[in-house]
Amino acid sequence: MEIHLVDDLYLRSDPRCLMISKKLQGKSEKGDDLFTNLKYYHTMPELLKGLLDMQINLSDAATLTELVEDYKKNVEEIKNIAEGLDLLL
Numbered sequence: 001m002e003i004h005l006v007d008d009l010y011l012r013s014d015p016r017c018l019m020i021s022k023k024l025q026g027k028s029e030k031g032d033d034l035f036t037n038l039k040y041y042h043t044m045p046e047l048l049k050g051l052l053d054m055q056i057n058l059s060d061a062a063t064l065t066e067l068v069e070d071y072k073k074n075v076e077e078i079k080n081i082a083e084g085l086d087l088l089l
Helices: 044-057 064-084
Strands: 002-006 009-013 018-027 033-041
Touching (some): 018 044
């Protein structure tokens, strides 16, 4: 499974876990997209919370007010992703 989340981040999975992966430039020798796995999760709610945490950690906010605004914007974005996946958080 490979689902675009935001920017260059993707939800990917294997039989045991879900991953937030970053898409890299270029292709493999087989012509497949290249990814690096950033974080591993067992459930979708955990993955979405992890995505929110990652986005907040990468915020360019210079004040607490800006950080709160970034947080609110990211929460709405995560809710939209969750609704699109029909998840209850």
